[in-house]
Amino acid sequence: MVRKGTRIDYVRRPYVTMPSLNTRGPQFAAWALGALTAVALAGSVYRMPIQVSDSLEVIQRVIPMPSATAAFVDGLYNSPTMLRPLKEVRTRLLVQAGEAFGGRYHLVFRGYHAIAGAMLIALFVWVCRARSWTDVAALAAALLVLTGMHTFVGLFREAFPVNHYLIVAVSTLATFALAQSRGGWLVDLAAIVLLTSATLSFESGLLVWPVAVAAYAAGLRGISRRGVAVMTLLVVLYAVFRVGYLGKHGAGVGERGTGFGAGALTESEQIARFGNRPSLLYAYNVTMAATSVLLSQPQVGRFTVATAWNNGQLPPVFIVQIGSSILMSLVIAWYVLTRGPSASKRWREPAVLTFFAVLAVSALMSYAYAKDEIMSTAGVFYAVVAYTAVRGLLALRPPTWVGALLVLLAMVASSAWAVRSAGLHLRLRHGAFEARAEWAYILSPLGKDNWPKDPHVLQVVSRMRQEALLQPTITPALLPRWTEEWWGED
């Protein structure tokens, strides 16, 4: 229930556009759009085979472990840089669930991924809180922004065997939803559990903390001051445990290749150029990571548009991606830099402040190398703030000629994001093709020496292989050339 006239009411609904006397219709429409988007996503995600690279090795490692606790402990110590014990636990639980379903590992692993995607969409619809028909229009466009962002693909195209970037995105969005709630000790507890589980699944899970802090700073009180304080303490303890006790270190210059300018730098090239002054490379990576969310370039640190331009042709994919991002970022910039109807500073609104916090922290996490997936949570909050800004735009009362221009731009932007959103599914088809191709080399009759020695592991891998290889997928070589021109090379 909304406490009208209080500060909480104001920050929850910072910009009320077209209040409907009856909000049930718009709410139903909003959830229907969310459900349709989730079904579309689930269909593409579920039809992808379980991945081999960075995934099968984890599955094989956890199967012989005696318990989930053993998997957790293994996750504490199995890498000098990574601390992801819940990844191991989750993998083990999924394997056991697959066995409980009679060896239907595809159902469990891919179903888990698809359901997690549906949860992300549901949380997105929840935090947007569409209450009027104009809100629903804004939400429809925002759902396309969410699924059309180039960073969104990374949440679904790969799984190791679970996509931990998706776990982080779901956890951060759930934390924001908790911050929007009426609060209470259960909400605080839920936020703490989300932070703990996300952080122990993947380092980027720390993003839950800036979301809680930014939401609190913007006036949301769903997570109390005490809750935020406990979360802050947990982050400090995590840092002490990770660095002080386990002795894990972060990535440095030359640990993996990264995009730079219009090209890419290998590990040795990075050391040669930036070994003595790594801060230059770090500054480039951080600023370009943030820019990529706002402008769709560079991607993975590379200005691929410059390469295309130098090659003498600019395929439509660049015009659609960059053009739609510029349009949407301009709307967001207009919204952030103006004031609301009650002269309130919009940049202090919860969605806006949280987006900038997530963008900044995600960019900082990209300091050592560029990777679009690291920015995936920022991409999700970009869509949230896009929804807020578009709602603000719909509430304008412009002169007729400006209104006509805005209608035209709205049509162009929505259509461009629609093209991008469809491209997500094409990329997932490519992912399915690649994932299945990898299985052709597993348990190959040519390399029986490499087969798992443990009979239980062999049985599980054999069944997974059978399920994966029987999945029909597209053959990218047979796709028409225009798909590459509109959605890019894979």
Added chain:
Amino acid sequence: MRGTTILMAIALAVPAAGTIVVLAASGTMALVRGQPLLWPAQQVTLTEAIGMHDTGEIVRQIALGADPNIRYDTWDILKRYQHVSVTPLEAAVATRERYLFEMIVAHGALVTPENARTLHCFAVQEHASDIAAYLADRFPPPASCDGVRLPW
């Protein structure tokens, strides 16, 4: 509600909702029937899969019972805009990829003294030197390819 707001909302919602509905229909078909409406799996023959280096499809078709020792029609892959009828091993020779050749042998294709001569001559013609060497390790190379009937 002013006309501009309504028009702008429609301009935003129509492309978005239309796309979401089409993609949802595609996703529903993928979940229910196993194939999406948008970009479904294409039907290809075993030799077409080999021609496109689609290792997953090669193993899938053989696992589902495709015979790796008979000829299959191949359209516009090994020869531009042409139908050719080749065996999986001949298709692998045409790709010049030894790993594909070995994969098909490992999955049941037979290399016998009878077809080794044809394959060797075809490998020489197609400049598939790795596969020619593979065959030469197992069967003596033919002294001459005269009279050997090649796929093209």
